Amino acid sequence: MDAAEYRYNRLTWPEMNGAIARQPVVLLPTGSTEQHGRHLPLDTDLFLGESVCLEVGKRAGGGVLVLPAIPYGLNLHHIDFPGTIHVEPEVFIAFCLNVTKSVAYHGFEKILLVNSHGSNAPLDDIIARRTTLETGSLCAACHYPNLAIEEFRTFKDTETVAHADEFETSLYLHLAPERVQMELAAATEDVMGAYLSSDSTTPYARFNDYWSRWTDNGVHGDARTATAEKGRRIFETTVTRLLELCSEWRAWPVAERRDFHERPPQAGIRW
């Protein structure tokens, strides 16, 4: 068993037995292949989320295994921009659930979905809950930008944190500046009413429109103020917090279920 290898599918099956005995947290990054303005590649969510997870795996000393990332998500609202790939939410949930259930089947007790595409977040929540309820393992879900958002607020220069914006562009500039076309970086604010917004940013009424109806460039927020230094700070904060989250999750007890019925229930029923 090679405890230094943190990429799930780089292990052989005999090494997998050693990993199961060690009980690392298994991370499933969920990303997208989606337009990110004129200045960022379509792999932005996938690349940023996967980079964070792989760095956590590298620093976790055998406490984390990283699954191959899911590269597609719910994206029909971006389909008017060339290249975006959309996967139906039912298909996404079913596919990811098959992955998490396979991991649970082998005996890994702690699974964590690490999301990087906002529209996947409610789906990841359902996948995590169903994995916990339908297997003997525990599964949780997090959206990686949430781990850095408090810190980011202390040095950000623009108001909106959303999509292909100061946050994501900075992080991409830190990790692979040669792939960012900063001369094309732009800004868009969404269309806001008292209760509604074109990008569901209001707490009152969730509404996410086709993005071609309200933005000409596919950006939500302002990418022009992005820098690699901001990206470095976002990356370090995210990796540090995700490492802490993984340690907490790894130590979390898997308690026994208890049956409080006075007469035996129909235990054979499956939902």
Ligand SMILES: [Zn+2]
């Ligand atoms: Zn994104």
